[in-house]
Amino acid sequence: MSSKLIRGTFILTLGTFISKFLGLFYVIPFDDLLKGHEEGASLYQYGYVPYTIFLTVATAGVPLAVSKFVSKYNAIGEYAVGRKLFKSGLVLMTLTGVVSFLIMYAFAPIFAEMTIKSDEQVISVAQVTTVIRAVSFALIIIPFMSLIRGFFQGHQSMGPTAVSQVIEQIVRIVFLLGGIYVVLNIMEGTVTTAISVATFAAFVGGLASLGALIWYWFKRKPHLDELLEEDRGNEEISLKAMYKEIIAYSIPFIFVGLANPLFQLVDQITFNTAMADIGNAKVSDHAFAVLNFYTHKLVIIPVSLATAFSMTLIPLITTSYTSGDRKTMRRNIDQTFQILLFLTVPAALGLALLAEPMYTLFYHSDPLGTSILRSYAPVAILFALFAVTAAILQGIDEQKFTIFSLLVGLFLKLVLNIPLIRLFETQGAVLATTIGYVVAILINLYVIKKYARYQFRLILRRTMFIGALNAAMAVVVLVLYSILVRFLSPETGFQSILLVAICGGVGALVYFYLSLRSKLADRLFGDKISKIRSKLRIG
Numbered sequence: 001m002s003s004k005l006i007r008g009t010f011i012l013t014l015g016t017f018i019s020k021f022l023g024l025f026y027v028i029p030f031d032d033l034l035k036g037h038e039e040g041a042s043l044y045q046y047g048y049v050p051y052t053i054f055l056t057v058a059t060a061g062v063p064l065a066v067s068k069f070v071s072k073y074n075a076i077g078e079y080a081v082g083r084k085l086f087k088s089g090l091v092l093m094t095l096t097g098v099v100s101f102l103i104m105y106a107f108a109p110i111f112a113e114m115t116i117k118s119d120e121q122v123i124s125v126a127q128v129t130t131v132i133r134a135v136s137f138a139l140i141i142i143p144f145m146s147l148i149r150g151f152f153q154g155h156q157s158m159g160p161t162a163v164s165q166v167i168e169q170i171v172r173i174v175f176l177l178g179g180i181y182v183v184l185n186i187m188e189g190t191v192t193t194a195i196s197v198a199t200f201a202a203f204v205g206g207l208a209s210l211g212a213l214i215w216y217w218f219k220r221k222p223h224l225d226e227l228l229e230e231d232r233g234n235e236e237i238s239l240k241a242m243y244k245e246i247i248a249y250s251i252p253f254i255f256v257g258l259a260n261p262l263f264q265l266v267d268q269i270t271f272n273t274a275m276a277d278i279g280n281a282k283v284s285d286h287a288f289a290v291l292n293f294y295t296h297k298l299v300i301i302p303v304s305l306a307t308a309f310s311m312t313l314i315p316l317i318t319t320s321y322t323s324g325d326r327k328t329m330r331r332n333i334d335q336t337f338q339i340l341l342f343l344t345v346p347a348a349l350g351l352a353l354l355a356e357p358m359y360t361l362f363y364h365s366d367p368l369g370t371s372i373l374r375s376y377a378p379v380a381i382l383f384a385l386f387a388v389t390a391a392i393l394q395g396i397d398e399q400k401f402t403i404f405s406l407l408v409g410l411f412l413k414l415v416l417n418i419p420l421i422r423l424f425e426t427q428g429a430v431l432a433t434t435i436g437y438v439v440a441i442l443i444n445l446y447v448i449k450k451y452a453r454y455q456f457r458l459i460l461r462r463t464m465f466i467g468a469l470n471a472a473m474a475v476v477v478l479v480l481y482s483i484l485v486r487f488l489s490p491e492t493g494f495q496s497i498l499l500v501a502i503c504g505g506v507g508a509l510v511y512f513y514l515s516l517r518s519k520l521a522d523r524l525f526g527d528k529i530s531k532i533r534s535k536l537r538i539g
Contacts, residue, residue, distance in 0.1 A: 015162020019169045020304040024297050024362070026173040030198075031294075031363050033180045037191040039122045042289040044195050046123065047131030049264050049292070050104065050111045051138070051202070056257040058100035058139050059146040062093065065250040066147060068318050068394065069242075070154025075319045077232040082154060083224075085242055089147045092243075097143040101136050108132040117272040120281040127192045135199035141206040148213045155224070156316075160216040164209040172205025252399030255406045256390040260300075260383065262406075263436065264292050266413050267429050274421035274428075287368065287426045294363055295373045302347035302380040303387065317395025330454055333392055337459050339524050341466050344384045346511050349470050352377035353477050354503055357496035365491040368426065376430050382437035389444035392452070401447040409440030462520075469514045477507040513538065 034040035066089065070082035112128035145164070152160040179197035183189040267288070275284035320329040351358060355374035359366060390402045413436035420428030448454050481503050488495040515521040516538045521529045 011158040011162050015158075015165050016304045017301075019165040020301050022166070022169045022173055024301055026177060027294070027297050028362055029177055030180070033177065033184065034191070034194075037184070037194075039285055040191050040195055041293050042285040043123055043127055043131055043191065044198060045289060045293040046112075046115050046128045046268065047135050047195070047199050049261060049268050050132055051135040051199070052261040053258060053265060054100050054104045054136070054139055055142055056254060056261060058096050058143045059093075059257075062089070062143065062146040062150050062250070062253075065246055065253050066150030067153035069246055070151060071156065071316075072318055072322055073235065074155065074227075075322055076235075077230065078235040079227040080231045080233065081235055081237055081242070082151065083228060084237075084239075085246070086147070086151045088239055088242075090144060093143040093147045097140045100143070101139040104136040104139060105133050108136070114269050115272070118276045118281040118284070120276070121272065122282075122285045130192055131195050131199055134196035135202055137200060138202035138206050141203065141210060145206060145210045145213060148210075148217065152213075152216065152220070155227075157220065160213055160220075163216070164212040167212045168205040168209035170205075171208035172201045175204045176201035248399075252390070252394060252402040255403045256387070256394075259386060259390075259406055259409075259440075262410055263413055263433050264296075266410070266417055266432075267292055270414075270417045271421060271429060274418040275425070277418075278422055278425070280425065290366070290369050290372055291376075291426050291429055294359070294369055295376050298351060298358065298362065298373060299348075299376050299380045300383070302344045302351070303383040317392065321396055326453075329395070330452065333448075333452065333454060334458060335524065336388060336392075338462050340384055340388055341381075341463055342515070342520070342524055344381050345466055345470050346473060346507070348377050348380040349474060350477070350504055350507055351380070353474060353481070353507075354500055357490040357499040357503075360490055360493060360496040361500055372426055372430065375427055379430065379434055379437065382434065382441060385441050386437055386444070389441055389448060392448055393444060396448075396452050398447055398451050401443065405440040405443035405447075408443060409436035412436045412439055465518070465520065469511060469518070469520070472514060473507050473511045476510050477503050480506055 031041070066085065069085060073079070073081040108129045109125065111132055112125045115128055116123060116125045149161045149164065152158070176198045179201060180194045183194040183197055184191070187193075271288050271291070272281070272284045275281060275287065280287070316332055317329055320326070320332070352374050355377065356365075356370040359369040359373050363369060390405075393399055393402045413432050416432040416435060417429060420432045422428070424431065445456070449456065481499065484499055484502060488499050490496050490499055512521075516529070516532070516536070
């Protein structure tokens with residue numbers, strides 16, 4: 001794997017993981033602050049799902065599309081083209097953000113009515129409307145910010161994106177938790193007001209992130225100006241042609257970014273209907289929160305790596321594809337698949353095996369939460385594979401198939417969701433998501449095989465081997481867990497910490513040892529791992 005891919009992936013992975021972990025751990029005090037207001041988590045998620053969809057459309061896949069565009073023209077020495085796009089794009093993204101905000105704010109009541117299906121539900125249409133309007137303000141600033149991130153990524157500079165993500169998350173969480181505490185405990189306000197303040201925190205975090213990116217811009221501008229002086233000047237591209245190319249890139253990015261939110265939206269508009277049909281309207285809001293908020297926060301963590309890989313992959317694959325270096329392109333794809341599976345499979349498996357203490361550790365003891373997390377955790381592998389296969393399709397200019405695969409998967413989710421929820425309740429929604437993603441990924445893999453002429457023989461062998469290592473790890477964890485639960489209860493917070501720390505730590509050590517012993521880690525990560533193995537005298 002190229003040093004740029006390793007370095008860029010490491011920086012983005014670190015930033016994304018920190019951001020995701022912060023986004024996970026804040027739920028612990030969030031859940032504690034809402035004790036006595038159980039509807040708060042559902043209300044928060046009801047507002048955030050439509051916001052995420054609007055945000056994805058408003059940014060129009062800008063970070064990845066711009067990074068692809070800039071890296072393409074940088075590869076041929078046309079640095080001025082990317083700078084021209086950057087200047088005009090700032091104005092366009094500002095307009096896009098304002099228009100998206102106005103639409104979301106105005107249509108909030110309609111979105112709320114699509115969500116709340118029964119008078120027996122705990123949450124009302126008016127409450128959801130208020131929360132949606134509060135979070136819509138973030139749309140004003142995020143698109144503008146996303147363009148700057150994409151420009152830096154196009155220059156294969158991942159630091160600004162990583163740092164700004166972390167700053168955004170920290171400021172958002174501090175404002176969110178502080179706002180809920182002040183509203184509920186000092187002002188003695190309603191849970192609707194508290195959650196509205198919590199969602200407005202997205203706007204405040206966006207401001208902080210923008211400040212960090214502006215600082216990076218002034219710091220990096222001298223270097224960027226030096227590149228401009230080396231511009232060949234052979235390409236004269238009009239704004240019309242430029243945006244035509246960007247739109248061609250952006251549309252697939254929009255769909256990729258919308259994948260997870262759209263699957264969640266299907267749940268949001270069908271889940272309550274299906275639950276009401278089988279007489280579960282009173283518990284529908286709680287079950288939805290468990291599915292789309294609490295367990296989803298945990299499941300999405302292993303997907304962080306895929307997000308980092310997809311953002312790093314696209315400029316490099318685009319560069320090698322544009323220059324005709326198919327060997328380098330296939331090598332990067334090969335390494336990415338292997339490392340992705342090597343890291344995400346044990347993370348998802350461990351989450352499933354330790355579902356009960358994990359759920360208790362982060363939230364509270366809940367049989368429904370444990371059950372959903374156990375079945376939902378493996379879906380993280382599918383989320384990661386879809387993100388990376390879609391990124392590869394972008395890099396080889398076959399992005400139209402990304403749209404097709406997602407639409408097919410989403411169609412299956414929409415068709416199957418209500419019948420499966422009626423049959424299996426909340427588990428039915430997990431099953432429908434699994435089926436939709438599996439089909440979408442299979443389509444992407446077929447297209448990669450056909451158009452990149454990529455052979456999956458090595459990946460299949462490595463997947464089976466990684467599966468064997470995980471099976472060995474799982475046996476050790478299950479045996480250890482069955483012994484420890486005789487003395488420790490997964491229903492209490494502190495004892496859950498011990499169970500997760502001991503079983504998770506031993507499982508990680510077993511997996512690490514087996515990967516070193518088999519020299520699989522050496523093949524994936526290179527000489528540094530070989531040195532570690534030699535020092536530990538393994539193998």
